[in-house]
Amino acid sequence: xxxxxxxxxxxxxxxxxxxxxxxxxxxxxxxxxxxxxxxxxxxxxxxxxxxxxxxxxxxxxxxxxxxxxxxxxxxxxxxxxxxxxxxxxxxxxxxxxxxxxxxxxxxxxxxxxxxxxxxxxxxxxxxxxxxxxxxxxxxxxxxxxxxxxxxxxxxxxxxxxxxxxxxxxxxxxxxxxxxxxxxxxxxxxxxxxxxxxxxxxxxxxxxxxxxxxxxxxxxxxxxxxxxxxxxxxxxxxxxxxxxxxxxxxxxxxxxxxxxxxxxxxxxxxxxxxxxxxxxxxxxxxxxxxxxxxxxxxxxxxxxxxxxxxxxxxxxxxxxxxxxxxxxxxxxxxxxxxxxxxxxxxxxxxxxxxxxxxxxxxxxxxxxxxxxxxxxxxxxxxxxxxxxxxxxxxxxxxxxxxxxxxxxxxxxxxxxxxxxxxxxxxxxxxxxxxxxxxxxxxxxxxxxxxxxxxxxxxxxxxxxxxxxxxxxxxxxxxx
Amino acid sequence: xxxxxxxxxxxxxxxxxxxxxxxxxxxxxxxxxxxxxxxxxxxxxxxxxxxxxxxxxxxxxxxxxxxxxxxxxxxxxxxxxxxxxxxxxxxxxxxxxxxxxxxxxxxxxxxxxxxxxxxxxxxxxxxxxxxxxxxxxxxxxxxxxxxxxxxxxxxxxxxxxxxxxxxxxxxxxxxxxxxxxxxxxxxxxxxxxxxxxxxxxxxxxxxxxxxxxxxxxxxxxxxxxxxxxxxxxxxxxxxxxxxxxxxxxxxxxxxxxxxxxxxxxxxxxxxxxxxxxxxxxxxxxxxxxxxxxxxxxxxxxxxxxxxxxxxxxxxxxxxxxxxxxxxxxxxxxxxxxxxxxxxxxxxxxxxxxxxxxxxxxxxxxxxxxxxxxxxxxxxxxxxxxxxxxxxxxxxxxxxxxxxxxxxxxxxxxxxxxxxxxxxxxxxxxxxxxxxxxxxxxxxxxxxx
Numbered sequence: 001x002x003x004x005x006x007x008x009x010x011x012x013x014x015x016x017x018x019x020x021x022x023x024x025x026x027x028x029x030x031x032x033x034x035x036x037x038x039x040x041x042x043x044x045x046x047x048x049x050x051x052x053x054x055x056x057x058x059x060x061x062x063x064x065x066x067x068x069x070x071x072x073x074x075x076x077x078x079x080x081x082x083x084x085x086x087x088x089x090x091x092x093x094x095x096x097x098x099x100x101x102x103x104x105x106x107x108x109x110x111x112x113x114x115x116x117x118x119x120x121x122x123x124x125x126x127x128x129x130x131x132x133x134x135x136x137x138x139x140x141x142x143x144x145x146x147x148x149x150x151x152x153x154x155x156x157x158x159x160x161x162x163x164x165x166x167x168x169x170x171x172x173x174x175x176x177x178x179x180x181x182x183x184x185x186x187x188x189x190x191x192x193x194x195x196x197x198x199x200x201x202x203x204x205x206x207x208x209x210x211x212x213x214x215x216x217x218x219x220x221x222x223x224x225x226x227x228x229x230x231x232x233x234x235x236x237x238x239x240x241x242x243x244x245x246x247x248x249x250x251x252x253x254x255x256x257x258x259x260x261x262x263x264x265x266x267x268x269x270x271x272x273x274x275x276x277x278x279x280x281x282x283x284x285x286x287x288x289x290x291x292x293x294x295x296x297x298x299x300x301x302x303x304x305x306x307x308x309x310x311x312x313x314x315x316x317x318x319x320x321x322x323x324x325x326x327x328x329x330x331x332x333x334x335x336x337x338x339x340x341x342x343x344x345x346x347x348x349x350x351x352x353x354x355x356x357x358x359x360x361x362x363x364x365x366x367x368x369x370x371x372x373x374x375x376x377x378x379x380x381x382x383x384x385x386x387x388x389x390x391x392x393x394x395x396x397x398x399x400x401x402x403x404x405x406x407x408x409x410x411x412x413x414x415x416x417x418x419x420x421x422x423x424x425x426x427x428x429x430x431x432x433x434x435x436x437x438x439x440x441x442x443x444x445x446x447x448x449x450x451x452x453x454x455x456x457x458x459x460x461x462x463x464x465x466x467x468x469x470x471x472x473x474x475x476x477x478x
Numbered sequence: 479x480x481x482x483x484x485x486x487x488x489x490x491x492x493x494x495x496x497x498x499x500x501x502x503x504x505x506x507x508x509x510x511x512x513x514x515x516x517x518x519x520x521x522x523x524x525x526x527x528x529x530x531x532x533x534x535x536x537x538x539x540x541x542x543x544x545x546x547x548x549x550x551x552x553x554x555x556x557x558x559x560x561x562x563x564x565x566x567x568x569x570x571x572x573x574x575x576x577x578x579x580x581x582x583x584x585x586x587x588x589x590x591x592x593x594x595x596x597x598x599x600x601x602x603x604x605x606x607x608x609x610x611x612x613x614x615x616x617x618x619x620x621x622x623x624x625x626x627x628x629x630x631x632x633x634x635x636x637x638x639x640x641x642x643x644x645x646x647x648x649x650x651x652x653x654x655x656x657x658x659x660x661x662x663x664x665x666x667x668x669x670x671x672x673x674x675x676x677x678x679x680x681x682x683x684x685x686x687x688x689x690x691x692x693x694x695x696x697x698x699x700x701x702x703x704x705x706x707x708x709x710x711x712x713x714x715x716x717x718x719x720x721x722x723x724x725x726x727x728x729x730x731x732x733x734x735x736x737x738x739x740x741x742x743x744x745x746x747x748x749x750x751x752x753x754x755x756x757x758x759x760x761x762x763x764x765x766x767x768x769x770x771x772x773x774x775x776x777x778x779x780x781x782x783x784x785x786x787x788x789x790x791x792x793x794x795x796x797x798x799x800x801x802x803x804x805x806x807x808x809x810x811x812x813x814x815x816x817x818x819x820x821x822x823x824x825x826x827x828x829x830x831x832x833x834x835x836x837x838x839x840x841x842x843x844x845x846x847x848x849x850x851x852x853x854x855x856x857x858x859x860x861x862x863x864x865x866x867x868x869x870x871x872x873x874x875x876x877x878x879x880x881x882x883x884x885x886x887x888x889x890x891x892x893x894x895x896x897x898x899x900x901x902x903x904x905x906x907x908x909x910x911x912x913x914x915x916x917x918x919x920x921x922x923x924x925x926x
Binding site: 004144146300301303304306307309310311313314316317318338339369370371372373374376378390393394395396401438441442444445446447448449450451452453454455458459461462463464465466467469470471473474477478 | 491494495498499502503504506507524527528531532533557558560561570572574607608612628629630631632633634636637640641642655656657658660661662665667668669670677680681683684756757758760802803805806807809810811813814817822826
C-alpha cells in the first residue's frame with residue numbers, strides 16, 4: 001500500500017518533468033572516505049574485468065585497463081592492482097574503528113562485484129588474488145541486509161531521496177536518473193532521456209561498440225602478443241584498447257560522483273542512520289577478525305551458518321522497519337497509509353481501580369482508512385515510547401474509527417493523555433542489541449548440531465512393544 | 479464370507495493408531511501430513527498425553543504463535559483436566575483470562591520453573607529458541623503447524639528433544655520470510671524451507687504419514703479443495719453433508735447465494751461489480767458485514783446429526799481476509815452487535831474453524847496479482863476453515879486478472895517446486911470449478 005505514495009510521487013515528478021524529493025531526511029550514510037568503483041566487464045565474460053575506475057569523493061579516478069581480460073596473467077594484474085587499494089582502504093578503516101564503503105553505479109555493477117568476489121575467493125593458485133575476493137566478499141555479503149551501508153548503488157541511494165516520473169525499473173540507469181534530476185535546457189525531457197540511455201552506465205559495453213570497435217582492437221592486441229611483437233607495438237595495441245575503454249569508465253565514475261553530490265543535500269540524516277553506522281562498523285570488525293582467524297567464507301552454508309545469517313537478516317529487516325517511521329516525514333506518512341502508525345485524538349477515557357492498581361483506558365478516534373492492528377497488539381506513544389498501550393477493541397464510529405486501548409505502562413512517567421489530545425501510536429523502536437543476545441543463545445544452543453541437521457543417521461532407539469488400542473487408553477485419561 | 483466395508487471413520491482411526499504407535503516404536507522423527515480439519519490438534523493432544531501419562535516422558539509442544547499455544551493449552555486443560563500442563567511465556571505477554579484461569583495450567587518463564595520429571599510444556603518456536611537451556615530437555619518434541627516453521631528456526635530448537643513429531647498441513651501458508659533468499663534458492667534443505675521438507679531432504683528415510691480424512695470439511699468442499707490445493711494428498715470427508723436452513727425464508731435476490739448451503743452447496747462465491755479498490759475495499763467490507771447480518775436476521779440454523787436445530791450465533795461465524803488492514807475494515811463494522819464474529823487474516827486463522835465462513839478473495843479488486851496474493855496456502859486456509867458453509871466475496875474480473883498476470887516461471891536450479899505457478903493454477907482451477915458448478919452469484923451492487 002505504501003506503493004500508492006510512491007506512485008503519487010512519480011506522478012508529481014512526471015507532471016513537473018523533473019525528479020522530486022520524496023524524503024525529508026537523507027536515507028543513506030555517505031562515508032567521507034568512500035571508495036567509488038566502476039568496473040567494466042567483457043561481453044560474454046561475466047567475471048572478467050576489462051577496465052576499472054576507482055577513487056574517492058571529488059577525486060579524479062585512478063583507472064586500470066588491461067588488453068584482454070581473458071588472459072589470466074593480465075586479469076590477475078588488474079585484480080592485484082585493485083587489491084592493493086582495497087587492502088589499504090580496509091586497513092585504514094580498521095585502524096579508525098570505522099567501516100569501508102563502496103559506491104557503484106547501479107545494482108548491475110553491485111551484482112558484478114558479487115560474482116567477482118565469489119570467483120576470486122575460491123582461486124587456488126594465487127593467495128593475493130584470493131585475498132581480494134575475500135575482502136570484496138565483505139561488501140557483497142552485506143548487500144542483502146536491510147539498511148546495510150557497505151555496498152551502495154548510486155541509483156538505489158538516489159531513489160531513497162528522489163522520485164522520478166518513470167517506471168521503477170528504468171531508475172536503474174544512472175544517466176537517466178541524473179537527467180530526471182537536472183533536465184538539460186533546450187531539450188525535451190524525453191529526448192534527453194533517449195540521449196542518456198545511449199551512454200553505458202552499468203558493467204557491460206554496448207554490443208555494437210563491442211563488435212565494431214572493441215573486438216577488432218582486442219583481437220589485434222592478442223595477435224600481436226601471440227606473434228611475439230615488439231614491446232612498442234604491444235604497447236601501441238594496448239593503448240588503443242585503453243583509449244576506447246577509459247572514456248567509458250570515466251563517464252560512469254563521473255556520474256557516480258554527480259549522484260553523490262545530489263545526495264549531499266542540506267537536509268538532516270534519518271535518525272536510524274546512526275544505528276546503521278554502528279551496525280556496519282560492528283559487522284566489519286567481526287568480518288576482519290574472521291579474516292585474521294582464517295575463517296572460511298563458503299559458497300554454500302551449512303544449517304548452522306544459514307540459521308545465523310537468516311536470523312541476522314530478518315532482525316535487520318524488522319529493526320529497520322520499526323525505526324524508519326521515526327524521524328522521516330515521508331516514511332511516517334507511508335506508515336500511516338499502511339496503518340502501522342495510527343494518528344488520532346483522544347475522545348474519552350476511564351480510570352478504574354482494579355485490585356491494587358488503577359487501570360487507565362482511552363478511546364482514540366482515528367480517520368485513517370487502514371489500521372494495521374488487532375486486539376492484544378502492543379503499541380507505544382511515538383513521541384514518548386515509554387507510554388505503552390494494549391489494543392482492546394476497534395470499533396467503527398459515526399466519524400472514523402474508535403480505538404479502545406488500555407495503558408500498560410508509562411502513565412506515571414509520561415502522563416495519561418487528556419481528552420482532546422492528539423496522539424500517534426505505533427510499534428516500539430527496534431532493539432538492535434537484541435541480536436547480540438540472540439547470537440549468544442544460538443552459539444550456545446548450536447555448539448553441537450542436532451542429528452536432524454547433520455548428514456549422519458538418526459539415533460537408534462530400543463523400540464517398545466506396542467500395546468493394542470492406543471486411542472482407548474488415552475481416552476480413558478479424559 | 480461377508481466382506482466388511484471399511485469406512486472413512488475406520489481409515490481415520492487406523493491413521494491415528496499408526497501415529498501413536500510411532501512413539502512405542504521409538505521412531506526418531508516423523509512427518510505427519512494432514513489435510514485441513516483432519517484433527518491435527520487432536521493428534522498433538524493425544525501424542526502429548528500418551529508420552530506423558532503412558533510413557534512417563536517429558537514432552538515439549540511447539541507452536542508458531544502465542545494464539546496457537548493458548549488454543550492447545552485450552553484444549554488440553556479442558557480435555558484432560560487431570561493432567562498438569564505448563565506454558566512457557568515471557569512476563570510481558572498479555573495472556574487472555576480464559577487461559578490464565580485454567581486450573582491445570584502453570585505459567586513458566588525459565589527452565590528452572592519446569593518440573594524435573596514427566597511434563598507437558600507448550601510454547602511458541604521463538605520462545606523455545608530463547609529458552610535458557612541448551613541441552614536435550616524433552617523426550618518428544620511435537621511441532622504443530624510444522625509446515626510454517628522454517629528450517630532456520632527448527633535448527634534452533636531441534637536439539638532440545640530426542641524425538642520429533644512434525645505435524646502440519648502441506649497445503650497451508652509457507653513460512654513467512656521477508657528477507658532476500660537468493661543465496662539459498664537452490665538448496666532443498668535451505669534455512670527458508672519448511673521444517674518437514676528440509677528434514678526429508680536431509681534424511682530421506684524419515685517416516686512420512688498422512689491423515690486420510692477431513693473431519694471438518696464436508697464432501698462438497700473437499701471436491702473443490704482437494705483437486706485445487708492438494709493434488710498429491712488424497713483425502714475424503716468424514717461427513718458427507720452438514721445441512722443448514724433459515725427460519726426466515728429468503729425474499730431478496732441477494733438471498734439466493736445465502737440459500738445455497740440449504741441445497742448442499744457448501745462453497746459459494748458472491749461477485750460484486752468490478753472495481754479497482756486497492757488493498758482496503760470498504761464497500762466489500764460493508765457487503766460482507768451486511769451478509770453476515772442478513773444470515774443472522776434470517777435466523778440461520780444448523781441441523782445436527784440427531785436432527786436438533788442449533789441457531790447460528792455470531793460466535794459461530796468467521797471472516798477471513800488476506801491482509802490486516804482488511805481485517806480492521808471488517809472488524810470495525812461489526813461493532814457493537816456482532817463483535818463476537820471472529821475476523822482474522824489467513825495466517826491467524828490457521829488451526830481455527832467456524833461453522834460459517836465469509837472469505838474475501840485475495841485477488842479481489844486488485845490490478846495486479848503478486849506472489850503474496852497468489853499464495854496457494856493463503857487461499858487454501860481461508861477456504862478450509864468452515865464446517866458447514868463458506869461464502870467467497872470477490873470483485874468481478876478475478877479470472878481475467880489471473881490470465882493477465884500469468885506466472886513468469888522464475889525457477890531455481892534443482893528445485894522442482896514453483897509456488898507462484900502452483901498458486902496461479904490453484905486459483906484458476908478453483909474459479910473454473912466454481913463457474914462450472916454455477917456457484918458464482920453476481921450481485922448488482924454492494925449490500926448495506
